[in-house]
Amino acid sequence: MLKNLKIIQPLLIRFIFTGLFLWISPVFSQELVKFEDLAKLPKITHYSRTDFQADAQFWMMTRDNDGILYFGNNDGALIFDGERWQKVLLPNNSGVRSLVTTPDGKVYAGGYNEIGLIVKDSQGNYQYKSLLKDLKLEIEKIENLWQVHVLKDYIIYRSFNELIAISGNNATHISSNQAFIFSGIVNNHLYVQDEGNGILEFDPESMRLKMIFEAAHFGNNAIVSFLPLQNKNEILAISKTGQIYKGNIKTKTIELWKSIFEENNNDQIITAIKHDEDFLLGTLKSKILLLTKDGNIISQPASFSNIFDSSILNFYESDGNIWALLNNGLDYIEFDSPVSNLFKEASVYDILIDDQILYLATNKGVYTSDINGDNIQNHGLNFKNIPDLEGQAWSVQKEGGSIIISHDKGLFQLKNGRPEKIGNQGGFWKIMAVEGVPDTYLASNYNGLFLLTQENNTWKIEHKIGGFDESTRDILKAPGDNTYWVCHGYKGVYKLKINEDYTRVYAQEHFTDQNGLTSPFNVNVFNWNQDIVFTSNTGIYTFNQASNRFEPFEKLNRILDTAYNTRKILRHKEKAWVVLDDEVGYFLPEEKQPKLNKDLFLDLKGYLNRGMESILPLENGKVLVGANTGLYLYDINKKVADHKIKTQITNASYFKEQQEEKIPLNNQKELFLPNKTEIFRVEFATPRMSPSATIQYRYILEGIDSKWSIWDETPYKEYTHLRPGNYVFKVRSRDLTGSTGEESSFKFSIPRVWYQTNLAFLSYGLIIIFLILLLVYFIRRKIDQERRKARITAQKSKKLLELEIEQLKLKQDKNRIIGDKQILEEDNIRISKELANYTMLLLKKKDVFSETYTNLKEFKTTLKTPPARKKLHDILMKLQQHRIGEEYMTIFDVNFERIHKNFFKQLKIIDPELTKRELRLCAFVKMNLSNKEIAPLLNISVRGVETARYRVRKRLKVQETNFIIFLEGLSEPLQK
Numbered sequence: 001m002l003k004n005l006k007i008i009q010p011l012l013i014r015f016i017f018t019g020l021f022l023w024i025s026p027v028f029s030q031e032l033v034k035f036e037d038l039a040k041l042p043k044i045t046h047y048s049r050t051d052f053q054a055d056a057q058f059w060m061m062t063r064d065n066d067g068i069l070y071f072g073n074n075d076g077a078l079i080f081d082g083e084r085w086q087k088v089l090l091p092n093n094s095g096v097r098s099l100v101t102t103p104d105g106k107v108y109a110g111g112y113n114e115i116g117l118i119v120k121d122s123q124g125n126y127q128y129k130s131l132l133k134d135l136k137l138e139i140e141k142i143e144n145l146w147q148v149h150v151l152k153d154y155i156i157y158r159s160f161n162e163l164i165a166i167s168g169n170n171a172t173h174i175s176s177n178q179a180f181i182f183s184g185i186v187n188n189h190l191y192v193q194d195e196g197n198g199i200l201e202f203d204p205e206s207m208r209l210k211m212i213f214e215a216a217h218f219g220n221n222a223i224v225s226f227l228p229l230q231n232k233n234e235i236l237a238i239s240k241t242g243q244i245y246k247g248n249i250k251t252k253t254i255e256l257w258k259s260i261f262e263e264n265n266n267d268q269i270i271t272a273i274k275h276d277e278d279f280l281l282g283t284l285k286s287k288i289l290l291l292t293k294d295g296n297i298i299s300q301p302a303s304f305s306n307i308f309d310s311s312i313l314n315f316y317e318s319d320g321n322i323w324a325l326l327n328n329g330l331d332y333i334e335f336d337s338p339v340s341n342l343f344k345e346a347s348v349y350d351i352l353i354d355d356q357i358l359y360l361a362t363n364k365g366v367y368t369s370d371i372n373g374d375n376i377q378n379h380g381l382n383f384k385n386i387p388d389l390e391g392q393a394w395s396v397q398k399e400g401g402s403i404i405i406s407h408d409k410g411l412f413q414l415k416n417g418r419p420e421k422i423g424n425q426g427g428f429w430k431i432m433a434v435e436g437v438p439d440t441y442l443a444s445n446y447n448g449l450f451l452l453t454q455e456n457n458t459w460k461i462e463h464k465i466g467g468f469d470e471s472t473r474d475i476l477k478a479p480g481d482n483t484y485w486v487c488h489g490y491k492g493v494y495k496l497k498i499n500e501d502y503t504r505v506y507a508q509e510h511f512t513d514q515n516g517l518t519s520p521f522n523v524n525v526f527n528w529n530q531d532i533v534f535t536s537n538t539g540i541y542t543f544n545q546a547s548n549r550f551e552p553f554e555k556l557n558r559i560l561d562t563a564y565n566t567r568k569i570l571r572h573k574e575k576a577w578v579v580l581d582d583e584v585g586y587f588l589p590e591e592k593q594p595k596l597n598k599d600l601f602l603d604l605k606g607y608l609n610r611g612m613e614s615i616l617p618l619e620n621g622k623v624l625v626g627a628n629t630g631l632y633l634y635d636i637n638k639k640v641a642d643h644k645i646k647t648q649i650t651n652a653s654y655f656k657e658q659q660e661e662k663i664p665l666n667n668q669k670e671l672f673l674p675n676k677t678e679i680f681r682v683e684f685a686t687p688r689m690s691p692s693a694t695i696q697y698r699y700i701l702e703g704i705d706s707k708w709s710i711w712d713e714t715p716y717k718e719y720t721h722l723r724p725g726n727y728v729f730k731v732r733s734r735d736l737t738g739s740t741g742e743e744s745s746f747k748f749s750i751p752r753v754w755y756q757t758n759l760a761f762l763s764y765g766l767i768i769i770f771l772i773l774l775l776v777y778f779i780r781r782k783i784d785q786e787r788r789k790a791r792i793t794a795q796k797s798k799k800l801l802e803l804e805i806e807q808l809k810l811k812q813d814k815n816r817i818i819g820d821k822q823i824l825e826e827d828n829i830r831i832s833k834e835l836a837n838y839t840m841l842l843l844k845k846k847d848v849f850s851e852t853y854t855n856l857k858e859f860k861t862t863l864k865t866p867p868a869r870k871k872l873h874d875i876l877m878k879l880q881q882h883r884i885g886e887e888y889m890t891i892f893d894v895n896f897e898r899i900h901k902n903f904f905k906q907l908k909i910i911d912p913e914l915t916k917r918e919l920r921l922c923a924f925v926k927m928n929l930s931n932k933e934i935a936p937l938l939n940i941s942v943r944g945v946e947t948a949r950y951r952v953r954k955r956l957k958v959q960e961t962n963f964i965i966f967l968e969g970l971s972e973p974l975q976k
Contacts, residue, residue, distance in 0.1 A: 041633075042321075043337035045692035046308045047330040049373070052078050052085040060147075060327035061316045065105040066648065067687030069318075070118060071330070072096035077109055077118055079126045081650050081685040082695065083715040087129050090114050097146035098157060110145030110157050115164070120889060122664035124651040124683075135171040137164075149181050151190050152204050156181045158192065165207065167411045168251050178871060184226035186235050189249070193223045194455025197253075199237065199247070213237075213254040218245050225272035227279060237510055238272045238281065244291070258295050272316035275322060275335070279306075282317045282324065302381070307331050321690075334692050338600060338638035338737050339628055342381050343367065350395040354403065360631060361393035366405055368417075389419050393472075394612070395430040400439060400454045408432045411443060411452070413459050423461030425450065429473040434502070442484075442502075444472040449500045467505035476525045481547065485532065489611060492520030493534065493568070516541060516550030524611075526569045530555065535566040559587055559594045567610070572617040579613045582606060584625055586636070600634060601625070602736040610953040638737075647733040647741035651683040663748070671748040675724060683716040686733040686741040693735035702728040724752040731879025796872055889920065890935075896923050906970045911955050918952050925949065926967040 049056050052071075060072035071078040077088040092113035101107050107118040109128065115137065116130040131264060132138045147158040155166040157805065160181070163174040183192040190202040191212065198217075200209040221239035229236055229246070237245040242260035247253065259283065261267055268284040279291040287307045290298040311327035324331040330884040334835050346362035353359070358381070360367040366389045369381040392408040406428040412419040413897070417952060427446035434440040441452040441462065448469045451462040474487040478495060482502070486494040492512040496505050514522035517536065524535045533553050534541045539562030541550040560566050568579035572668035575586045578596070582605050585598030607627040614626035621637030652663040655678045663671065673680065689695055696711040703725050709717075711734065726749045733741030856876055863869045893916075896902060903926070904919050914922075917938055924934045931945040938945065952957070958966045 015827050017954045041342070042303050042336040042341045043340060043692055044304075044306045045331070045332040045334070048308075049329070052080070052330075054078055054085075054327045055095075056326075057313070058330060058710060059095070060099045061314070061323055062099040062101045062107060063316075063318055064101050064107055066646070069323075069687070069691075070099050070101075070107055070109075071100050071325070072109070075439075076111075077126075077128070080691075081117070081648070082689060082691055083685040084650070084683070086126050088118055088126050089126055090116075091130060094144075098145045100148045100155070102150050102155070108148055108155050110148050112144050113142055115142070115145065115166070117155060122655075122666050123662035124665055125662070131166075135166065136167050137171060140557055149183065149185050149190055151185065152187070153200065154204055154213065156183075156190060156202065162802055163192065163209075165202075165203065165204070174207065174209060176201075182223045182225075183735055186226045186228045187232055191226050191235070195222070196220060199223065202895065212249065213247050214253055217254045218247075218256075219243070224269050227272060227274045236279070238269055238279075240268050240269070240270070242269055244345060254659065260289060260291075260297060260298065265690075270312055271314045273317060273322065275317070280315060281320065282315055283310070285310050286524070288312060288324070293326075296420075296501045305335070307333075319688075332691050334690060336638065337690065338635045339603070340633045342624075343383055343631035344629065345383065345385075346630070347628035348614055348631045349393065351614050351624050351626055351631070352398060352403070353394045353616070353897050354398050359403065359896060360398045360626070361396045362458060363392050365389040365391060366393050366414075385796070386414070386419060388418065394428070397431060399433065399441065400457075402454070402459065404459070406433055406444075411459070411461070415454075422452070422459045423450075425461060425464075428473075432475065432477075435477055440502075442472075442475070444475050446471050448472060449475075449505075457753075459567060463503065465498060465502055465505060468494070470494065474524055477525065478532065485534075487525050487534070488520075489523075490521060492517070493523050493525070511550070515548060520569075522565050524567060528553075528569060529571070533569065536571065537565045538562060540566060559589075559596060566667060568613050570615065570617075572843045575617065577615050577623070579608065579615070582608055583611070584608070584613075584615065586623075597636075597733070599736060599738055600636060605631070645686060645688045645733075645739060645741045647684060647686050647731050647744045649682060649729075649731065649744050649746050650685050651681075652746060653678040653681050665746070673722075673748055673750045675750060677750060677751050678720065678724055680719045680722055681716060682729055682746060684731045684733070684744070685715055686735075688737055689733065689735045689741065690737065692919065693737050693739070695733055695735045697731055697733050698730040699729065702730070708732075722750055724750045724756055727960065742838075893923075896927075900926070902972075903970055907956075914952070914955070918948065918955075921945070921948050922967055925964060 019500055052073075052075075055074035057074050058071050059074075062070050063072070067082075069080040071080065072095070075087060076090055076093070077099070077634050079086045079088065087929070090111045092112065092114060094114060096109050096111050098110035099107065103836055109116055109118050113132075114130060115132060115135065116128055118126055119129050120126050121910040122834050142157075142164065142215050143161065145157045145159050146163075146248045149156045149158075153167055154577045157164040157166070158180050160179040161176055163176075163180065163183075165172040165174065177197045179195045180192050181195050183190060185191075191199055192202060192209065193199050194209075196215055198211055199213040200213040201212050202209055217235060218239070220243055220244055221491050223237050224240050225236075225238040227236040227238065228479050233248055234249045235247050235249065236257070237247055237254065239245070242265075243256055244258040244260065245254050247255075248255045261271065267286055269281050270284055271282040273282075277293040279293075281289040283289060283293055286299065287310050288301070288304040290301040290303070292298070295653065301579045307324060307326075308331055309326035309328040312324050313327055314325040316323040316325065320336055322335070324333060343360060346360075346364035348362050350361035351359070352361075352588060356370060356372050358369045358371050360383070364377075364385070366386045368385040368386060369383045371381065388407075389407060389412065390403065393405055394408070397405040397406070404422075405414060405419060406410040408427060409421070410424070411428045411431070412425045413422055414420075425445065428450075429444040429446075431441045431443045431452055434442060439454040442465075443450040443452045445464075449465040451465060452458050453462055464688055468486075470486065470488055470491065472486050474489075475481075476485045478485045480497070482498040482500065484496045484498070486496055488494065492510060495511070497507040497510040498504070499506050513515055517523065517534075518538045519536065526533055531553070532542070533556065534550060541554045541558065541922040542553045543549075544551050556566075560578060563684075564581040566580055568577075570577050571589070574590060576589050577584070577586045579585075580596070580598070583598050584601035584604055585596045587594040600612050604625060604627055609626065609628055614624075616624040618624065621635055623634050623636065625632045625634060651666060653660050653663060654663060654673050655661075656674055656676065659680070663673070684697060684699075686695055694713060695715075696713055697715060698709050698711050699717055700708045702721070702758070703720060704719065704727070717729075717731075727747070729746040729748075730743055731745075732743050752760075828932050855921065856872060860869055860872045860876070893904075900923075903923070907914055907919055907922060921934065921938065924937060929937075931949070932940050934945045935942045938948070940948070949963070953963050956963075956966070
């Protein structure tokens, strides 16, 4: 289908084309226009009643030495410091028709029957001070004072009836013949028109008026302005009816030079002023007319087409710019502004200049304007909307000798000012030439790419390139045959490879947050010198083909803050233009340490078309920038005023108990604010900065703030509940055209009350130290008490523990004793049994022995023979020797004592005289033996036992019935 695409182009041609593609952006292939005349279009700022809150009609104005502006209004005098308006009323509430500033900075005002000064008090408020009493004019009727002038040492007021020349407290009256209808100063000469008499000059030496031009020589027309000419001996006299006269002071001749209005035109000239070498004429109905130095009249100059009201009552020049005092408000005409708003009808997305025509692609279609220099000077830019292109236009390009418009409706070719649609498809962003293939282009669409060709000035969409359906608004040629980078605002970066006949994408790589990129959002691709760079939210990258990764591009990252998204980069000659987030700026890449300059463009912040920013650099430091508020022309070579601009603190106050108190600003003494100040408020302004510029301030309160604030447009600052101390408030200013204001400062102190003084704090410190020591003492005392209590408690606990242990031991001993006792009892029982058995055995043995011994004695009597008797006698002797004796009883005593401890000792204690026999008797009785059983054991008779028992009871003083009980009780342990 496209056989010519398959032809292999010579490598040399491809190399040359590639170099041109990388170095020359389509933006800069456009015709470069100087725009010298276009730069003369002034910036006009209007002030309405909502701004100054007074009557809308203005008559006169002046400016004092600090740059404060004073306006004469029907409601009095209005003062404007660049931020705030203040109204000053005259005693009789008349309007102010005359204002002037003397070289020493005094502002004189005049109204109906009023002459006085407008003064500023120590608190920053303006007041009117009447001079009628000082000048002894209280009883005179001086009516309306229409003008006032400063001439040498005189202040000269004009009314219809007279001139009042004031020097010190003296007032000299110079009466008119009929009526002084106008006065003006040219080259330090005061001229006044006396109706019907002519134009006269005031001589301050003689205090007289001398004739300069007789009324008949200028038709007795009412003069509204005297203006200087190049020849110092000549003046221009402009009449109300539009006749302009040239007068020669030396020859006292005057002649008609120009007539402004045609016959039957009932318009009037109200005022006039010289600006540069031309003259501006304020009219009753036609706004401002321009009279060139050559005498050409421009009745509708484009420079003043945006003047708010058709009636211009007066002009005032301020630093080369003009204030137009209107019948309905004020207009500030700024000729030296570095920015001009050329177009306001729609949002601008692309700019093209071709063949002295300016094209704008906007959200309302395509606009064009002729930019021929003469046409601009006379009529300004006159934009017209191209019919049939209503709606969103994205780009306007010149390719292949044709103007191509990419539109939401589709692609269009502009022929003879009329659009012709190319193909049937809609939604195109832009087109770009295919490298190495003449008359062949890629058309970026909402849904992919289309192949576009041109033949004999006829454009044709061949087909859609298959295999890729994403939006291709941001596309750029990549190294390699038929290879392209496509950036999607939300989906990341695509690398596309298209086949040779451009019918299909046969390979694509998709990069999101991998391969070096941190995010797929807001990535854009641009040419930078011989590199391809990708801008993102985290800096600028380039693609390393070898590693297949995106790497930081340090050449630009060192210049542009990586914390912001660089949305656009383009190079034009020695400058590089960028859009950094929402700010336009430029830098010089060849400098050793390039610096981004963006202050001049800060007023565009928030008004750029995000992602579709349009910048067109021109010659001589000018640049066109498209925004959603229109088209702007910037002049970066515009000189910033070299005179010193002072930031002024205009007002200061504080609130205490919800009552506001003003603070004197010119007080040379140390200033003190009351303690417990609730709010401290300070207001500031920079009067000498352009009223049309956005002014920003930064400030610091030394003693509170550690660093300067950020730049802010708020012209005041409030602090709440400041602590006692010494403070210095400092403020600086700047505007968005590059002017800076010098720092101003304001010192004050908040004293301490008696309980906040150093002595008080020393006392507090001593008291605190004393209280701390006292507290330490009591704490230590408490600690000692607690420790003592703890020790006592510990001791008690220890004692209780010891007692518990002792009780436990006692319990154990008791248990052991009980066990021992049980064992002893068992032993006692056993021993008692043994003792009883032993006793019974003794008793039986003794009975047997006695019975045997008795029997043997009886047997001896029966023996007849001596040997037998002798033998028996020997046996009896042996028995007698071995009878139960004391040793057996001693054994009894020991065993009895083991059972019944201390029994014998207790008896001995009761009666120490008790014998062993008596003690044994008691033991036998305790053992509950009968007398009969006791008798053998004691070797006594039963009767003897009874006798012995009686004797023992008597000695122990115990009755018989209680004797056994008594003896049993003696078995208990002795009491100590």
